[in-house]
Amino acid sequence: MNVLFVMRSTIYVRNFESTLRTLASRGHRVHVLAERHLPESNDLIARLCAEHDGITWSVPPPVPFSSWSWLGRDLRRAVDFLRYLGSEYADAPKLRARAEKGAPPFVLEWLKHPRLASPRGRRWLTRVLRLADRAMPTNPDIDACVAGADPDLLLVTPLVEPGSPQAEYLRSARARGVRTGLCVYSWDNLTNKGLIHDPLDVVTVWNDAMRQEAITLHGVPAGRVVVTGAAAYDHWFTWKPSLDREAFCRLVGLRGDRPYLLYLCSSKFIAPAEVAFVRKWVTELRRLSPVLRDCGVLVRPHPQNTDQWDGVALELDQVVVWPRGGANPMSAASRAEYFDSIHHAAAVTGINTSAQIESAIVGRAVYTILAPEFAATQEGTLHFQHLRQTLLVAADFAEHAAHLEAAVTGGGDAERCRRFVESFVRPHGREVPATPALVDALERLGAQGRARPDRGPWWGPVVRLALRPIVRRRADSDRGRQERLAWQEKLRERRQAEVAHQRASRGDARRVAAEARDERKRADAARREAASRARAALEARACENYRRIRDWAVRLRPAAGDGDGAGCPRLEALAPLWAATPEMIATLRRQAAPIGLSAPDEYLSRDTEPMQRLKRDVALLRKQAGSGLFVYEPPDLGGFGFAEQGQLFNRDTVRFFSAMVALEDGAVIQDFRAGAGRRVVWEIGGGWGGFAYQFRTLCPDVTYVISGPPLLLLVSATYLTTLFPDARCRFEEADGGRMEAGWDAADFVFVPESAVGALTLPRLDLTVDLGVLAELGEARAAFYVRRAYDLGSRFLYTLGGDDDARLAERIEPGFWAHPIPPRRDRKRLDEDGTPADPPDRHVVGWRRIVA
């Protein structure tokens, strides 16, 4: 897919770094069109281009002044301004004043008429202005630019600037039938900027609240809004502190033996004069609370609002302004410092800033005070209401001091942060990153192919004919001449800047490339070394787990009778694992390959037909069901498979993925991911632990019970306890266990099959059979179905190569069978020309009353 991503300037790359990387790593070509901005943002996009062949960047072409474009911008500015006169902005005087400042004179003039100024008049006026805007012609220079790039997909951000200059790119794209999308830049964009004026094929937003804003405030059809989560913040979930607390405090100049409060400054619009407030804030808190008197204070200036801190000395003990010149967290170093400053803080305070969201992600409690000097930019902005979900808001300093004192002495409200993050930043689940969801949405759009070219409404030429005299008159007016001169001046400055940049970059290019190469090498070496250390630690842990679990499993062998798998060739192949060497445990997954679907050797070549089919199956499932349920095979303990973005998948992975998709299609797994409390799952057999690994990764709040022969449990328990080192495990003895008490304190429960008959569970939400029932005799299979029923299993999921009727027949003594329609590949046909069925069928059974 060929993507043209139009950004206002390189500063916007920051929030789409992971998106650009993922698009490139999935083989798409992305060209970013963005004006130069801050040096660090220019460096970021340059770095991305250097690291990924699929990413390129250029500045937009110089577009000469056009009277039509100017009129179009003015019409859209007028509509944007009218929006702020609505009742929802009644309490937002500052936003309203800002919009008025940018409104074209004609609309201000029109609004002097009482009829036009009334709500109905404004609605009518908006409609007329919108119609006129729709009739504006596309700009030939921008048409040429889009035609030159010939994208399959044109994305824009932020689009919602006053007058929406980027709308012209959308119109040029639509005129060519190119699909268009808006990747909403940030959480406040839909409420305190301009409107979305043009139809888009997709609008990606962070969460349901923003989805509602897109629908209600911007009129985007609900079906075109995709909730992805905040891709910009994905990386914060994986950061670890780079310095310990002592070292960090030393670095910034605070005492390491005392807690400190972090004050995060806001942007120029929100808090133009924040220095005096910070001084008052510190003084008041220290006056009101003896606890806070001993705390240090770290003030981080907003990166785009640092001027006010130049030369300011707060002259307060243990109060540090750092970093003085502000630091946009774009590079690894600045991000590490930023993360450390939040991570080590006892509590975080601010007026109204995105950094408060980042603090919630890090898990630090976030506080604010409703300051009269910022009333217009706290309660007076709509997006502040989003923050209220995580912020503890104080009405005055006394209350604020009490909040902070509680945070310093008793820790923050981590649960509040978690809830906020799960609803606002990662609405698909805390463990589900947003970037793949965003890229999936874009890929789905790209896969739709070209749309019918939209060259504007049929009546456009008529309206343009009528408007032509007005356009001419405007262009010849004083304001028109000034506008034209300003535009030309801007173009001239840009040309000069480009020439200067090219001269400088020619000299610097080699040095920059060499530095980047060295940096990459150093980072790679450090990564390799860290990975090697982690691998050694993991293998040592695996050996230790194995020895402990083997002692338990050996005790079960006499009771199991054929616990070595006598009579079952696949299990017999695992018999050497009773006396495994450390090397065998280090490659446990490979040793267990005989009980999986494939062997490591099968993945040496990517070009065989079965392997190509496997890749197609994955692509199809991900396209149809999204990647939210796809869990890669972990590379630890000898994981194998095809590598994709450094992650592995194989036939087992894909089979488990199809099972997860079936559980989603059967509306079962949603309950396990909804955070509605702990659930219990029983897997019959358990295999080598692969499905349990996937299930637990996707649904962490689960007690996962695995039953099987001792040898199989030895494998799965070693595998799972090693990959989930913090999991709490329970190993039942041969006479079965009673789990009424403390069941929710166990993450994994391993039950020998000889104990299944005696096992009792406090509840059972789902029984999983990944084809084991089909391999057992009928009587044994019926026994397991009966046990699932007797244990109270609400659902029984079964999978296998049999037809639906056979699978259903097996579980119907206790469960109503509901076959899940297979996800078919329409391109893969049977001999009779109908789409071929996938190898496995899935059935979800609902518990019967009368069994």
Next chain:
Amino acid sequence: MSAPPRIVFGMPAYGRPEALPQVLESLLTQTRGDFALVIVDDQPSPEVRAIVDRYAAADPRIVYEANPSRLGMVGNWRKAFDRGRARFPDAEFFAWVSDHDSWHPRWLEVLVDALDRRPEAVMAYPQMQRVFPDERRAVTRLFGTAGVGSPFARLRLATSEMTAGNCIYGLFRARALAQAGVFRPVLMPDRQVLLALCLLGEFVHVPQVLWYREVAGVFSFDRQRRMFFAGRAPLYLYLPANVQHCAVLFWDFAVRGRGRPAAGRLTGARFAAWQLGCSIWREVTRHDAAWRVWLGRTAIGRRWLGGVSGQAQESAAGMAR
């Protein structure tokens, strides 16, 4: 004494004893238990009675009532609602359930949660699976009006995109449903009541497959006239359905003012007119519109429609066969 139910299921039953056990079990095993099931039987038989008695003996939430004479589908659906309201006047939600489809055990839990989260919504419904005799197909198309504040915009969306046969098996706020007039003696009464509900609130579509619908019978107005009424169908049923709907909406909202306080009489009148306009527009523009089908039967029409609507031509060809 147990707390009054928050939800009432109304089952207008009509002679499907072979499917009834599975339906009853799918309802009685819901993960939310605070409901009552009112069965109104329009074709009572000993088999149905025996099945219901078997389950009612173990579950006091079931209430059964046999009609002394056939009411027809409209009357029976209406009675299911009325009896539910009469017995459980405090119940907040109501849902019609058939005697042959299946409800996922989480159906109630998920939909109640959806309505609790969205006070502006008057109805929530899930995605569904169509159960054919030899296969099943999930229907993943989404239609909802959540977030659409204007009732006129909701009505426009509903007119063009809603599949009433699926939505009518959603979970309703009982008060809103009563206000909208429940089932009226018109063609496509499900569509009419849903359009009326557009005035009162939003529809939420939950993207989970929680309803399994048996596919049987082909839609036709003749079948509706036959099935919906116990005796002969009234003559006005031969008017276009959208005219009937417009008249009922006008009577309810403009004349009787039943939309208040959400909408006054004038808004109600505009709403009825808007419904007529939208439905006419839909009839004119839909790919399988009657005029296209008719035109597709002629040689000139086929040539003209060539690039316009292959599907309409297919429909026309199908009808001609």
